[in-house]
Amino acid sequence: MTTMPPAATASAMVLGDRWLDITDPDVYRSGVPHGTFDRLRREDPVSWWDEHDGGRGFWSITRYRDIIDLNRDFKTFTSRQGIRLEEMDDEALEARKTMMEMDPPEHTRLRRLLQGGFTRRMVASYETAIRALATELLDDVLRRGRIDFTVDVARQLPLRMLGRLLGAPQEDYDWLVAHGDAMIGNADPEFTTHVVDQSDTEQFRLMPFRSPSGIELFEYAQRLADARRAAPTDDVVSQMLAPTMDGEPLTDLEFNNFFTLMVAAGNDTTRYSMAAGLLALLDHPDQLERLQEHPEMMGSAVEEMLRWSSVTMHFRRTATHDVDLHGRTIKAGDKVVLWWISGDFDEAQFPDPFRFDIAREPNDHLAFGRGGPHRCIGEWLARLEMRVTMEELLSRLASARVVGPVERLRSNFISGIKHLPIEVSLR
Numbered sequence: 520m521t522t523m524p525p526a527a528t529a530s531a532m533v534l535g536d537r538w539l540d541i542t543d544p545d546v547y548r549s550g551v552p553h554g555t556f557d558r559l560r561r562e563d564p565v566s567w568w569d570e571h572d573g574g575r576g577f578w579s580i581t582r583y584r585d586i587i588d589l590n591r592d593f594k595t596f597t598s599r600q601g602i603r604l605e606e607m608d609d610e611a612l613e614a615r616k617t618m619m620e621m622d623p624p625e626h627t628r629l630r631r632l633l634q635g636g637f638t639r640r641m642v643a644s645y646e647t648a649i650r651a652l653a654t655e656l657l658d659d660v661l662r663r664g665r666i667d668f669t670v671d672v673a674r675q676l677p678l679r680m681l682g683r684l685l686g687a688p689q690e691d692y693d694w695l696v697a698h699g700d701a702m703i704g705n706a707d708p709e710f711t712t713h714v715v716d717q718s719d720t721e722q723f724r725l726m727p728f729r730s731p732s733g734i735e736l737f738e739y740a741q742r743l744a745d746a747r748r749a750a751p752t753d754d755v756v757s758q759m760l761a762p763t764m765d766g767e768p769l770t771d772l773e774f775n776n777f778f779t780l781m782v783a784a785g786n787d788t789t790r791y792s793m794a795a796g797l798l799a800l801l802d803h804p805d806q807l808e809r810l811q812e813h814p815e816m817m818g819s820a821v822e823e824m825l826r827w828s829s830v831t832m833h834f835r836r837t838a839t840h841d842v843d844l845h846g847r848t849i850k851a852g853d854k855v856v857l858w859w860i861s862g863d864f865d866e867a868q869f870p871d872p873f874r875f876d877i878a879r880e881p882n883d884h885l886a887f888g889r890g891g892p893h894r895c896i897g898e899w900l901a902r903l904e905m906r907v908t909m910e911e912l913l914s915r916l917a918s919a920r921v922v923g924p925v926e927r928l929r930s931n932f933i934s935g936i937k938h939l940p941i942e943v944s945l946r
């Protein structure tokens with residue numbers, strides 16, 4: 520029996536038996552339609568959804584086990600036709616291709632080139648720098664007493680960290696976060712004047728996320744690459760530009776795409792996970808109190824925040840041949856969507872999934888993907904940023920409460936709390 524969460528959590532979830540259109544970005548403004556995903560898992564685990572914006576429709580995979588199995592089988596469920604719902608022709612696919620839109624063995628070459636900077640061991644060495652950034656930021660903003668946690672804290676830290684890792688000058692950080700937001704928030708009018716399903720974006724169809732900010736980030740990446748090639752340092756960018764193990768260096772297009780991917784993938788994901796994590800704690804005061812009394816539980820608490828938020832809600836694959844699954848036939852060429860956010864609330868995997876439990880163990884959530892070759896490269900960095908920020912925040916707080924409307928991103932792809940107004944009193 521699934522336990523529905525207490526009423527206070529309604530700010531982040533839409534429950535109940537009503538069928539909601541999981542393709543509609545406006546639906547997510549009221550919260551993740553968990554009630555619908557819950558029914559899908561039970562009644563229709565491989566369901567067909569039409570799209571309203573000219574898309575050809577897609578299959579939704581909502582059970583934990585199926586998601587992992589399909590994600591692992593990259594020969595049957597390829598990433599090469601794109602990992603978002605958007606339909607792309609071959610020209611756009613080629614121009615916008617990053618490692619996310621590749622299968623092994625092509626994918627393996629790029630992955631190897633980058634992952635060195637993001638291993639658990641490497642990332643652990645950034646902790647002092649991350650803690651210094653978090654401390655400086657929190658000491659500055661918490662004094663105000665009333666803050667928008669997303670904008671004032673969660674939006675600032677991942678980008679500053681990433682900027683430092685990528686060797687971007689400090690004065691460029693605000694520009695980078697604004698352009699990253701415009702690009703990945705391409706369906707939300709707060710972040711872009713070129714809303715993909717509401718304005719003509721044809722001229723940007725070769726740009727990442729079909730967004731004009733993509734081209735500016737491309738040009739920025741090119742300048743950064745030119746500077747590093749002229750004078751290599753030991754940062755991640757120089758590492759990316761170094762020849763690969765087989766001696767073949769990255770092309771400019773590959774690098775520019777990759778840089779843009781970093782800004783998109785490593786920025787708002789961590790931001791929104793932090794915001795959702797804090798909201799979950801405020802919605803569950805017993806868990807917050809427990810964590811403040813036992814800060815050594817922060818590791819498992821962060822995992823539960825990641826499961827609870829699953830901010831990258833889905834990735835798409837495309838079937839390469841016909842497959843039968845749970846009585847349905849997925850045809851070659853069909854779009855197949857793996858709903859991480861749904862798998863993370865599958866009671867077959869997570870007992871009492873709507874209970875927010877900072878001690879949950881095991882907690883093999885899907886927030887970073889699982890089973891396939893594309894598992895998030897930034898997972899250790901994201902975990903470290905969340906842990907350090909929460910440790911520093913909770914050690915300063917005597918109390919905190921939500922004091923205004925919690926506003927969410929208009930997107931069926933990223934589950935984002937754009938505004939989290941809170942009032943804090945300090946210890």
Ligand code: HEM
Binds near residue numbers: 786888896898
């Ligand atoms: C809490 C924050 C984050 C979440 C929830 C998240 C989520 C994800 C997910 C679900 C995937 C796809 C996994 C799959 O297809 O199997 C992914 C891939 C990826 N993520 Fe993250 N991510 C986060 C933070 C980051 C950070 C900080 C970076 C880098 C600085 C990053 C870089 C990437 C890259 C490059 C990929 C593609 C890997 C590949 O194609 O091999 N992510 N992420």
